[in-house]
Amino acid sequence: MHHSLPLVWRRIPERYNLIGCKCETCGTPYFPDRKICPKCRRKGKLVKQKMPKTGTLYSFTRVHAAPSGFEHESPYWLGIVELGNGVRILSQIVDSPEEKVVIGASVTMVFRRIYADAEEGIIAYGYKFKTI
């Protein structure tokens, strides 16, 4: 599934720099950005916050049947990373030797091309993670 230019452009702060948010009322960090804190709702006050760029691998899989736009990368690693502040995000895991892709592995964010859309000519960039 490929995304229109505005769809890609709107998410640049989050995807390039891991800008999420934090609720000043209860202290909970969120990524991606939210407009309402699910814990505090009306009493919550969300402010932008940069997420830590390192964490540990919480779960992983190797995708063999790739969706359109990712065929040339198949097979590739996909993981759920638990960042230093406890927030979990889904990301591709790249530049990592297979034996290091295990639950609990230390990982750090890298900036990469996510996909290139041949039809619309959009190249989408964002975060991926690699083992340290």
Add this chain to the structure above:
Amino acid sequence: MRKVSVIGVGLTKFGEHWEKSFRELAVEAGARALADARLEGGKIQALFGASMSSGRLVGQEHVGALLVDQLGLTPIPAIRCEAACASGGVAMRAAWFAVASGAYDIVAVGGIEKMTDVSTEDVATALGGAGDQEWELFNGATFPSIYALMARRHMHDYGTTEEQMASVAVKNHANAAKNPYAQYQKEITLEQALKAPLVSSPLKLFDCSPITDGAAVAILAAHEVANIYCEQPIEIAASAQASDTLALASRASLTEMRATKIAAKEAFKQAGLEPKNIDLAEVHDCFTIGEIMAIEDLGFFEKGQGGPATEAGRTALGAEISVNTSGGLKGKGHPVGATGIAQICEIVAQLRGQAGARQLHGAEVGLTHNVGGSGGTAVVHILKKT
């Protein structure tokens, strides 16, 4: 709320129907349900339709009106319900509300998906929409990969094995082989399942439900009129539903579905029953790990014991609890919008003693569990003999 019963059910065969259109499948299931209820179409007062992605898969939206039109039921009101793979379950619940509230005495609920008219890639894209478009699909996640992430963590936390997951597929194919409506009519071996090509590690081909065409329809009636039409009305003892975050990474746990646990708790409370009272369950096994998590989250087994219980045969037909006697999504097939209603059809057939070669003897109470996406929606119904 009034008591509501199912008075008729109808299914098409599940599989690849290249010769039949979306609307033909819907009419086939609808006509069977009406005949089963021994009901004149004119008695139906409203229709609840379910389809996840007809717009992407066959280019057809406005499915509620289409069903009413093609079933010859105009001018009764119709709506389409969508909750990804739980579309059928939420439509069932909407239909239940409509009768339980007293607004209508008799309604129809129908689910349909026609998935084989487009390429496998287009199906994957359509199904991917059940997840989080901006934070899962964008990053290269597929629907199987999301369940694979759950499986890997479940293996890590509870020691669940690939053999245990494969044993879910072996059991469900064995049940499907006894179900003439199922897509797969052949048993598979553990070895076959374990040697199948990887889709998204650790999930292999036989850990994944197939692409399927099919439709399912049920007729619901207020309990006080149900006996007029039907000798064996099946009571809906509970209808419950819960939601969770769309994206898997945003959830507190990868190894349980909170929406399932909450919906189940509410359903058991409504019915005044406990997990041990359930004779058979149709659970959402879109992937084998899904069944393992479901039988834990529904309270049939302790957390972490779903895999060992399946491997030990405790969920086989006629065992402690018979899980997915129809063959489940894995063996019967998974025409997404139809699945939630097809689960109801199976429980009704079993409780009426009409399940043929896969009949569970002495079945009194059955449960259905229908999940949308990776757990963003869960719907639980409990049905019992009256």
